[in-house]
Amino acid sequence: MMPRSATSPTARSLAAKLAAFGREFHARRWALGTSGNYSVLLRRQPVRLLITSSGLDKSALRAGDFLEIDQEARVIRGRGRPSAESFLHLAVVRARKAGCVLHTHSIWSTLLSERHAEQGGLAISGYEMLKGLDGVGTHQHREWIPIFANDQDIPALSRKVEAELNRDPASHGFLLGGHGLYTWGEDLAGARRHVEIFEFLFEVAGRLAFGSPSA
Numbered sequence: 001m002m003p004r005s006a007t008s009p010t011a012r013s014l015a016a017k018l019a020a021f022g023r024e025f026h027a028r029r030w031a032l033g034t035s036g037n038y039s040v041l042l043r044r045q046p047v048r049l050l051i052t053s054s055g056l057d058k059s060a061l062r063a064g065d066f067l068e069i070d071q072e073a074r075v076i077r078g079r080g081r082p083s084a085e086s087f088l089h090l091a092v093v094r095a096r097k098a099g100c101v102l103h104t105h106s107i108w109s110t111l112l113s114e115r116h117a118e119q120g121g122l123a124i125s126g127y128e129m130l131k132g133l134d135g136v137g138t139h140q141h142r143e144w145i146p147i148f149a150n151d152q153d154i155p156a157l158s159r160k161v162e163a164e165l166n167r168d169p170a171s172h173g174f175l176l177g178g179h180g181l182y183t184w185g186e187d188l189a190g191a192r193r194h195v196e197i198f199e200f201l202f203e204v205a206g207r208l209a210f211g212s213p214s215a
């Protein structure tokens with residue numbers, strides 16, 4: 001069956017909001033060029049995920065640049081093709097109560113993912129901004145952000161990620177080595193806030209680690 005391009009008004013409105021996030025993240029240098037991908041869950045049973053079509057310039061993302069896919073990343077509606085990284089989005093929505101998954105490629109997340117690769121993750125604690133993460137009520141919280149080696153075999157990588165998310169249900173995000181951040185939220189606003197909080201924390205940790213305390 002040919003994918004249909006018609007989409008519901010709800011999906012169209014969610015796509016417009018995600019497109020605005022994409023343009024904002026590009027402007028804030030968190031996802032330049034064609035990097036990054038963004039999704040929102042339209043239905044959990046069976047899974048219907050609205051996700052960015054692959055290979056688009058994120059500075060000019062529009063509502064029409066999203067596809068509806070099923071749990072196997074097959075296109076249900078929309079034109080274009082889904083990114084291979086759709087499997088990571090699907091792993092997150094299975095393992096978490098996530099309604100929205102956002103993936104960025106910032107400079108600080110890239111540098112830190114390399115710096116902490118051997119430890120398998122990065123711990124951040126002691127910062128007031130941690131309270132912007134869902135369920136965190138004190139700066140004394142210790143957030144463990146697992147780091148997975150980057151891999152072009154995304155289905156294999158997504159199985160590792162899903163296993164770790166199920167093992168540690170407290171995490172709010174993970175890093176791919178030399179690549180970037182995945183984070184999520186129950187809704188669009190929560191996921192966007194997590195990107196902003198993590199990017200702030202990564203910049204602080206990065207400036208401390210790499211000896212660049214000023215902008």
Ligand SMILES: [Zn+2]
Nearest residue numbers: 036085103180
């Ligand atoms: Zn990526």
